[in-house]
Amino acid sequence: MMRHPGFGQIRRGYIFGEIRERLAGRICDRHGRRLISLGVGDATRPITRAVADAMSRAAREMSVAATFRGYGPTAGYAFLRDAVAERYAARGLSLTADEVFVTDGAKSCLTALAALWGDVPMYLPCPAYPATADACRLAGREIVYLPCDEARGFLPRPEDLPPRPGVVWLCSPANPQGVAFDYPGLAAWVAAARRRGDVIVSDAAYAPFVSGRYPASVYEAPEGRACAVEVCSLSKGASFTGLRCGWCVIPRGIVTDGGIPLRDSWTRRAEATVNGVAYPVQRAAEAALPDEAAERDNAAAYLEGARLLAAALGAAGYRFCGGEVSPYLWVACKNGGGSWSFFENWVENKGLVVTPGVGFGEGGDGYVRLSAFCSPADCAEAAERIRNG
DSSP states (O other): OOOOHHHHTSOSSOHHHHHHHHHTTOOBOTTSOBOEEOOSOOOOSOOOHHHHHHHHHHHHHTTSTTTOOOSOOTTOOHHHHHHHHHHHHHTTOOOOGGGEEEESOHHHHHHHHHTTOOSSEEEEEESOOHHHHHHHHHTTOEEEEEEOOGGGTTSOOGGGSOSSOOEEEEESSOTTTOOOOOHHHHHHHHHHHHHHTOEEEEEOTTGGGOOTTSOSSGGGSTTGGGTEEEEEESTTTSOOTTTOOEEEEOOTTOBOTTSOBHHHHHHHHHHHHOOOSOHHHHHHHHHHTTOHHHHHHHHHHHHHHHHHHHHHHHHTTOOEEESSSSSEEEEEOGGGOOHHHHHHHHHHHTOEEOEEGGGGOGGGTTEEEEEOOSOHHHHHHHHHHHHHO
């Protein structure tokens, strides 16, 4: 039996699975200090009481025949699609509820989008979130990497695109580098896509962390609606990593390489593969969306942890970026060492678990990612260990 070609291109293990394997049985460093994880970007702050109450009410509805719900609309319940549209409207951005498609988070959304195009190249930043590249491989897509090195400010540049139009995957704030496009930078990408005929897939999962001169949505760039799809998630801003809910915005006029409206392709694939997000979770998301104050509080707490880590890294003489508009810090390994060597050294000598940059693509070797998604006490202790060994 022939093997699907995409699976042959997938590495044996997801980077976080490999980290777990390497740490199996290890609970402390050589000094006897417990291990502190600065690795996986998982929310640690709880959901709000309003979100929990909304989910509880919805669950009770499911226990009464008159209010029980079975299969929901594939694209999401109207109340949540309306709430998403209202969130954009509050920011001065116009879209209609039927351009919103509810998902169980960003990862599955990216996977679904990768499957909707045919013979066009996928332009991916390198390094980047590994699930995006794997999604493109599984869909059998041609991947062309765009360098995101230090000389480029760790962000991809439109001038590095090959001549052939394709699908450009952007993430801002970027994972793993922790840096973001400013307004001119994002506008340059949209202008290039309009000029060339590209479609942008904008991963805005970390948008709650940006403010000031950094746009939270690709639609804040002139003509963004004409060429861009946006993937959003409540995972980090509203602590939905365990609940799973997000959305994808697909404006009218966005088409695949066959000229088929992307909205139609998305809908047909969703009808064949998923049954939507659970009703209580969608009610929880409806309660979370208007509470941007809680989202800002969560972001501020994580960014304070990132500030502590950044100060310690600077005092210890490390080169790094990120931490200002993202909970991630991208740290260069000292003396040109490799990512896994750095990982092992810090586990053994500092009791700190980080993510080797090579797990985000070959362009990430020689770097590690630090995550401030941990308790304030752990961030403070980690900063002390970085500073003093």
